[in-house]
Amino acid sequence: MRIGFIGLGVMGAPMALNLLKAGHTLTVHRVRERHQGLLEAGAVAADSPQEVAEKSQVIVLMLPDTPDVEKAVIGADGVLSGLQEGSLVIDMSSISPVVTKDVAASVRRAGGEYIDAPVSGGEAGAREGALTIFLGGSEAVVEEAMPLFQTLGKNITHMGEVGAGQATKVVNQIIVGLTIEAVAEGLSVAEASGIDAGKAREALSGGFASSRILEMHGQRMVNRTFDPGFRIRLHRKDLGLALAAAEHHGVELPGIEVVARQMDKALAKDWGELDHAALFRLIAERDV
Template structure:
């Protein structure tokens, strides 16, 4: 396929690289010249050259600007094109974006991912999609290049809803593991041995395995930055307000991430919440 790829950052670059390796023709915007493909001067140029446009951007305003800003994707879309937003952004804004794109005779999928940079590099991402079944089937061959666990959740916006739910689970579990290991340390037990023991019981999880080790080793090089995870939990808190829904522990973990960012740790891995809790011990 002729694919326009907008957003070649930590996640987007390895994803684009995997599509190129699979034989697809990519037009790239926001690349640093590291990938084989046509280097575009704007998102509009990438869209003009492509039948499928993929966006992988940090936040909702970035996606809106790439789609509808000056020299944005919408300026050059051809009828029948497919826009796939793989960023993690607002579910309600996603529905608005999709409606505007569909008015141009095009299809729209929201397809955020989970798995971090490692998953992007290894093409093992979990992909949660929202949109028409026909659009999903059209995109499925591309998704199979990028990930392993690929699910159409429902209509447009449902993929973003699933991603927010994923980030609630991950964020709260990281916070719980951080508290548990900090408690073990404060009580005089070796947190590494405690973690090993817990790995054999009902508390075992991927977060305890990976992030628990990072906490013990104080190794906080980012796989997924606190700043970005805070953005996702902010989406959850915002959506909860719109739904008149109480998410008290999500809100508390968002506030802990606020504290981490205030302490200058926003670009550390989200496992560094352990560092934030330790710093704020009374």
């Protein structure tokens, strides 16, 4: 297929490369020096989202935040300006479920189809084509696009109509955020008690405390290696979406309010580009 890809970040670039490896023609936007490998593998650079849309049957977005998606799709020289009749826009960013429905409506009025497909799994999942993907869209459109999602992920679930994928991602980020904070607090107490944090992590992996977060992010904490991964500033953005959704639905999120404050402290220390496992430093390295 002729695929356009907008958003070549930490996760977007390896996702785009996996689509190339699967044999698709790829047009990409905002190519930087670090993306030369994509061009060498056969991707073609475009000067605008409009040009991406003009050359593509499917346009994939993997952008940092809600305003970025709005600008790329409905802004000047955006996707809608070049959208072909019957083309499919797939937004794999993590953005507001409310805005998702508005953007989807704009795409449909322009003659296209829309799926929201936010992901979980971090850089490793993107690189390995093993992402967890939450899909929102009509059953027929999702079924037609499923081979593309199977190139990018392993655990793929159709959650419902447009917006359902983003709502599920909000739930995911609530649980991930709380679990990272729990692992950070637990391993900090281990160190303070004179216990080897690495040994504690291994011991806990066999019981109810076991989790993917303990396995991967716990090891980052033990090693104190906090290269992203998934950046703190992006997870804090997602927690903002979670808190907004909770307020809209009249639900209280006391735990997430605490984690959001922790992330705000990290941002105040200019740690926004570190992996979210760096929350551990706030507790374990009190002199930082």
